[in-house]
Amino acid sequence: MMKTEDRWAGERLKETHFHPREAALNLRDAWSSWNGYKFADYYYDTEYEYFCVRNSCGTYDICPMQKYEITGGDAEAMLNRMVTRNIVGMSENRVTYVCWCTDEGRMIDDGTIFKLGPEKFMLTCGSPCLAWLEKSVFGFGDVKFVDMSDKIAALSFQGPTTCAVLKKLGLKGIENLKPYNIKHFSFQGGKLMVSRTGFTGDLGYELWIAPKYALGLWDALYAAGEDFGIQPYGEAATNMARLEAGFIMPDMEFNEALKTVHFRYDQTPFGLNLGWLVDFKKPHFNGRRALLQERSKGPEYTLTKLDIEGNKPAEEATLYCDKRCTRQIGYVTSAMWSPVVKANIALAMIKTEYLQGDIWAEIYFGKELRQTRKVAKCTVQKKPFWAPARARATPPQAY
Amino acid sequence: MKRYDAIIIGAGHNGLTNAAYLAKAGLDVLVVEKNEYIGGAAVSRELHSGFTYSSCSYVCSMMRQAIHRDLNLTKHGLVLVPYLGSVAFGDDGSTLVSYPTEGAGYNQLRRYSPHDADSMFRFQADLTRYSQLIRKTLLRTPPDPTSFRPRDIREMLFLARQFWALGEKELYEYIRFFTMSAAEYLEDYFEDDLVKATMASPGIIGTALGVYSPGSAYILLHHVMGDVDGNIGAWGLARGGMGAISNAIAGALQEHGGEIRTNAGVRQILVKDGKAFGVALENGDELHARIVVSNLDAKRTFTQIMDKDDLPPGIYKKAKNFKIRGSSGKINIALSGLPKFTGVPDNRYVNRGGQTFVGSLETMERAYDCWKHGRWSDDPFIESVIPSAWDPTVAPPGQHWMSNFVQYCPSELADGPWTPEKRDQFGQTVIDKIERYSPGFKDLILHMEIRTPFEIEAEVGLTEGNIFQGELTIDQLLFNRPFPGYAQYRMPIKNMYMCGSSTHPGGGVSSACGANAAREILLDLRRPNTVPEDDFYDE
Ligand SMILES: Cc1cc2nc3c(=O)[nH]c(=O)nc-3n(C[C@H](O)[C@H](O)[C@H](O)COP(=O)(O)OP(=O)(O)OC[C@H]3O[C@@H](n4cnc5c(N)ncnc54)[C@H](O)[C@@H]3O)c2cc1C
Numbered sequence: 001m002m003k004t005e006d007r008w009a010g011e012r013l014k015e016t017h018f019h020p021r022e023a024a025l026n027l028r029d030a031w032s033s034w035n036g037y038k039f040a041d042y043y044y045d046t047e048y049e050y051f052c053v054r055n056s057c058g059t060y061d062i063c064p065m066q067k068y069e070i071t072g073g074d075a076e077a078m079l080n081r082m083v084t085r086n087i088v089g090m091s092e093n094r095v096t097y098v099c100w101c102t103d104e105g106r107m108i109d110d111g112t113i114f115k116l117g118p119e120k121f122m123l124t125c126g127s128p129c130l131a132w133l134e135k136s137v138f139g140f141g142d143v144k145f146v147d148m149s150d151k152i153a154a155l156s157f158q159g160p161t162t163c164a165v166l167k168k169l170g171l172k173g174i175e176n177l178k179p180y181n182i183k184h185f186s187f188q189g190g191k192l193m194v195s196r197t198g199f200t201g202d203l204g205y206e207l208w209i210a211p212k213y214a215l216g217l218w219d220a221l222y223a224a225g226e227d228f229g230i231q232p233y234g235e236a237a238t239n240m241a242r243l244e245a246g247f248i249m250p251d252m253e254f255n256e257a258l259k260t261v262h263f264r265y266d267q268t269p270f271g272l273n274l275g276w277l278v279d280f281k282k283p284h285f286n287g288r289r290a291l292l293q294e295r296s297k298g299p300e301y302t303l304t305k306l307d308i309e310g311n312k313p314a315e316e317a318t319l320y321c322d323k324r325c326t327r328q329i330g331y332v333t334s335a336m337w338s339p340v341v342k343a344n345i346a347l348a349m350i351k352t353e354y355l356q357g358d359i360w361a362e363i364y365f366g367k368e369l370r371q372t373r374k375v376a377k378c379t380v381q382k383k384p385f386w387a388p389a390r391a392r393a394t395p396p397q398a399y
Numbered sequence: 400m401k402r403y404d405a406i407i408i409g410a411g412h413n414g415l416t417n418a419a420y421l422a423k424a425g426l427d428v429l430v431v432e433k434n435e436y437i438g439g440a441a442v443s444r445e446l447h448s449g450f451t452y453s454s455c456s457y458v459c460s461m462m463r464q465a466i467h468r469d470l471n472l473t474k475h476g477l478v479l480v481p482y483l484g485s486v487a488f489g490d491d492g493s494t495l496v497s498y499p500t501e502g503a504g505y506n507q508l509r510r511y512s513p514h515d516a517d518s519m520f521r522f523q524a525d526l527t528r529y530s531q532l533i534r535k536t537l538l539r540t541p542p543d544p545t546s547f548r549p550r551d552i553r554e555m556l557f558l559a560r561q562f563w564a565l566g567e568k569e570l571y572e573y574i575r576f577f578t579m580s581a582a583e584y585l586e587d588y589f590e591d592d593l594v595k596a597t598m599a600s601p602g603i604i605g606t607a608l609g610v611y612s613p614g615s616a617y618i619l620l621h622h623v624m625g626d627v628d629g630n631i632g633a634w635g636l637a638r639g640g641m642g643a644i645s646n647a648i649a650g651a652l653q654e655h656g657g658e659i660r661t662n663a664g665v666r667q668i669l670v671k672d673g674k675a676f677g678v679a680l681e682n683g684d685e686l687h688a689r690i691v692v693s694n695l696d697a698k699r700t701f702t703q704i705m706d707k708d709d710l711p712p713g714i715y716k717k718a719k720n721f722k723i724r725g726s727s728g729k730i731n732i733a734l735s736g737l738p739k740f741t742g743v744p745d746n747r748y749v750n751r752g753g754q755t756f757v758g759s760l761e762t763m764e765r766a767y768d769c770w771k772h773g774r775w776s777d778d779p780f781i782e783s784v785i786p787s788a789w790d791p792t793v794a795p796p797g798q799h800w801m802s803n804f805v806q807y808c809p810s811e812l813a814d815g816p817w818t819p820e821k822r823d824q825f826g827q828t829v830i831d832k833i834e835r836y837s838p839g840f841k842d843l844i845l846h847m848e849i850r851t852p853f854e855i856e857a858e859v860g861l862t863e864g865n866i867f868q869g870e871l872t873i874d875q876l877l878f879n880r881p882f883p884g885y886a887q888y889r890m891p892i893k894n895m896y897m898c899g900s901s902t903h904p905g906g907g908v909s910s911a912c913g914a915n916a917a918r919e920i921l922l923d924l925r926r927p928n929t930v931p932e933d934d935f936y937d938e
Pocket of ligand 1: 408409410411412413414431432433434437438439440441454455456457458459460461663664665666694695704727728729804855858859860861864865866867868898899900901905906907908909912
């Protein structure tokens, strides 16, 4: 029989290297998309998947994340010119968190840089960055970059039992891998790169391998993880975990500068509480002058962690400096009930000058379709809502 | 001699909660506990190497979220994990899975009865309505209906408003509900026996009532009114076992400067001129305090550690007649692997949660008949959970422990006292039954802890082994708990209070009794209140 041609092939989302296994476990058919890939919102139950990350372990498909390999004698200088953080002197097999800005100091994206060799780096980020990279290499002679996004299969593996599972998988010495470090293993004839990184604020690793080994890795990992509560988790659970960890998300906490329409509706690193990523002592970098000015003047809005009374998530709430809600001072960017901390938490952009005073959230919530309004007191929280010791400890203590 | 501000007798989770709130208010508090470990019926114990049992209570849903948050119990190590996917087994081996999504649950119920699949929506709505009402009373002191003090009137009005909000028709239904049996109540909704039996089963847990006994409908409600993160009726596991709850509360207590002394059983509450002033320990030591708080059940408090002559007339008798009948056993089993159950697909979602061996309404009622005649049930109702399938910290990888709650098991046998042999026979009855549904189960057993009401009383001090510190029947609920006129945590002796599950809102790991008692004590001592309000009044 002739294979019928899919007339809508061009419309369909691409499938990641782990898709066959994920599709079998996506009992709810809850798919959305990320960078053109079919991508699970959740597989079975968001809350359940969230608890796998906090209580046992789970895998999150990061194949759709953008990955660029940047090589050459000028690679380091070029990246150092592009991002705000100083990456010179980074040791090999280390990962660092970075952001990069426009000339006006507005944030384009955040991501991570992996130093894989003296002249070899990998940059990862949420959105495509090709055009900006092309601009950034201008003036540098010996630098080459390749979009590896489709050529590396990557799986984030997060949760308290992850180290035990990787040990069982046969990754010798994995327990000695420190946060933000990288280790290489041979695996089923291929090369497996493991970084102790993640987006959940918990103990966790990211696994990087050539696509042809992807399903083999999945099967081996799930076999080893069987007795350790392994489960795939989707975007919804990730979003919960990252909010508890205090991590920012594009389209929630920040607008990517290059996609922002309204003047100053994008953000600077200072406004996002990422001032620690900006190093004025290093040689010139993109956005430096504007950021110097921003630092001395202070950002108009500052990203703030809030603990809010009651249990109604303050989604999209407006913030005021008085209970009567007469003066607006900011807005909530992400909010949820935190099951592990048992607190009503949020990230919010608040006008910097009002940070010291009272903060009230005007929350709307529905009760069987009837809309109700509630004004709740907010308390500023300095530390991440969730930061267990195991996330930093090496070796991570028994789960 | 040192004089504490308060001595709390018993380091059950309520005693610890009470002490934590008193310490938070700046009082100098001491908790004295007879066992060498704390937690009472909310305890984790490693009785077989590598396996941590929740020896008594095993699942959590009533814990007041407001208290978890207020005492920062997460910082003190407490993480509550909801579990999913329980399966109920009928006598003939048929199964009913509780799926987390409405669609899957609906499709399954239709296989038994399209009518029941439809009725389930109405049943859930009605039960949620009743739950919401009763939930609002948990972290409040019951009003005294005969008093004219402004506080009592205010609280009576609060209650009246909640009831009134049900609407006239539902108000009648609700009053009816309180006096009905679980089985009768379910007749209004369902036709299939397995569906009825499954839904009725929470109505008999921990109580000396049968599915057809008036009052069991309320017990059903008591078991579904809790929540995990706002999901009413959901149940969770405490990471590290139920002892993690007690330990976290103890951590908060110590953070606020409170003291705990274990191996310090109280022989007697010391009273002079009608006022409590301390305790005498079993080892002969005397400790003094401005107030004394008992975490023990009402019967034990007034008939065992108090002198009858110190009590006003009538109280001793009330305490002696307090309904606190033991009816449950608990078997904790260490397993070399995950048991498989006939008819249950072996997937990560349904074979991992709990198992309830309900049989049928008739099987459950027959099980109750045995209890009435002073025997343990020969075909008992069992509610099982395998915590290790969810919690990686309580058993070695690949191995498991299973908690089996058994209904019914009497505290006194018709044929003479409990003996270790009889206890083991009781355990055998239970594992024989499980084996019927899970061939090969017995081969997995590495270790067993068998507990009848006799062991439960001996270890935890729950009189007759009653898990709730007194039956949850209308004559012993709200302003009647433990006795009419004494529902506000103050006892007939001056400077003496109660804070255990014998007080409102009753049994279960909720911390509510202890917190409510603390609020009353602080009021009497003219200290600012440290106890938070519950956080769902806009439910
Ligand atoms: C087998 C079983 C299963 C249960 N299952 C669940 C469940 O799954 N979920 C749930 O929510 N609830 C469950 N419960 C009920 C729940 O555990 C109890 O209602 C609750 O733990 C009682 O707490 P408490 O602090 O009021 O009293 P207790 O826990 O009874 O504490 C009393 C304390 O006083 C101590 N004591 C006794 N006598 C003396 C003395 N003379 N001197 C000093 N100390 C003394 C005891 O050792 C104990 O530590 C269960 C109970 C049992 C027994």
